[in-house]
Amino acid sequence: MSVEQPAGNFISRVAVEFARNVRQATNGQLNIRVHPNSTLYRRPEVKAAVTRGDIQLGDVFMSALGNEDPIFELDSLPFLASDYEQARKLWAVSREAVERRLLADGMRLVYAVPWPAQSLFSNRPLRTVEDVRDLRFRSYNPTISRLAHLLHARPTTINTEDVPQAFREGLVDIMLTSSATGMDLRVWDFVSHFYDVRAFIPKNIVIVNERAFQRLPVAQRRALLHAGERAERAGWELSWALTGYQTRMLARRGMTVVQDIDPQLRRELTEVGQQITEEWLARAGEEHAQIIEAYLDEPPR
Known part of the structure; x- marks a missing residue:
């Protein structure tokens, strides 16, 4: 699994916990190795690598895909959704369209984590x-x-x-x-x-190659998606909690x-x-x- 952020970033930490939960839920039968800090692929390369099956999972900054479809830009329209309540609402009404668009390219959405406001x-x-x-x-x-x-x-x-x-x-x-x-x-x-x-509050999305996903036993597929749900909940909570703290830290620096x-x-x-x-x-x-x-x-x- 390719992740762009450094290991200490909260999005990388969520990814590591996601992989741990998958491993535990499958009794070690499904192992996901998280590679942070773009050590596998840089941002522009990740989606294509997942599509080809070079890697099975990747963490992608969603709006960076805006040239492929306007739906991917939706969370980055300035001042449309600029607090977490608005961002959750926007994601609730747009998630299904994002999922359909990814499936058309042979990928499945696993979870999404918001960044603090830009x-x-x-x-x-x-x-x-x-x-x-x-x-x-x-x-x-x-x-x-x-x-x-x-x-x-x-x-x-x-x-x-x-x-x-x-x-x-x-x-x-x-x-x-x-x-x-x-x-x-x-x-x-x-x-x-x-x-x-x-x-605005943009999101990173974790995607899995659909062919690789369908090759998994049903129990492992369920475990992966359930771990994704947990990761998404944790990611939203952590992003919100970090916002004020990080702003204060910038001032202290x-x-x-x-x-x-x-x-x-x-x-x-x-x-x-x-x-x-x-x-x-x-x-x-x-x-x-x-x-x-x-x-x-x-x-x-």
Whole structure:
């Protein structure tokens, strides 16, 4: 099982516990070896590796698949779902569509874990969106690239493990990512400001090759899916619990942490987010648009 994050990251820890639960439930008959820190495959390669069967399971940042289908971008539309209650609600109405899309490519969804909300890390103060103009904006999916364009910044695709060097070499000036990633990367060594804008809560999904899954005995299939349910519950709880703690830790490391966001900056960012959502609706098709409608109409679950 390929996992992008370092071993100490909470998503990697959830994966290790998932593998342990599978092993225990099958009396050691089904063993999953977790390989963290992209030691098997880097982010762009994982889904294809699972599809081919080179590896049986992989942990994938869902919105990085946005070029394949708009459904994968849904959790990364800025300010559509920016707290955990909203994120749970959005996942509840969109999960079935994600599962169908993955199965069409020969993969099965096992579980999903949310990141803490994505916020801005910058090497300079920000008061309005004009302060973002012409900055090199780290991108990791099509939505972030579009966000950067609308902010008149310059999107630059950088894998997570390459971020510190990119900042030090002046290839990146600003990025939108979680406090968890900030802790993993020790961002205080190369970035000065953290703006807790909480733009959206994206997810990592764990996928299994469907052919490999179907070859398992029925009892092992059930054990794997049950362990996935446990992993998803644990991942959501852990992500939520870590959010405030990690923000405090960034401040203790000497970063300027801004939680009272300037109203003008928040308003301008929200307007850009609304435009991105409208563009997504225009190209997503009626079926995906109905998911947004269900999200906006349904009470939280």
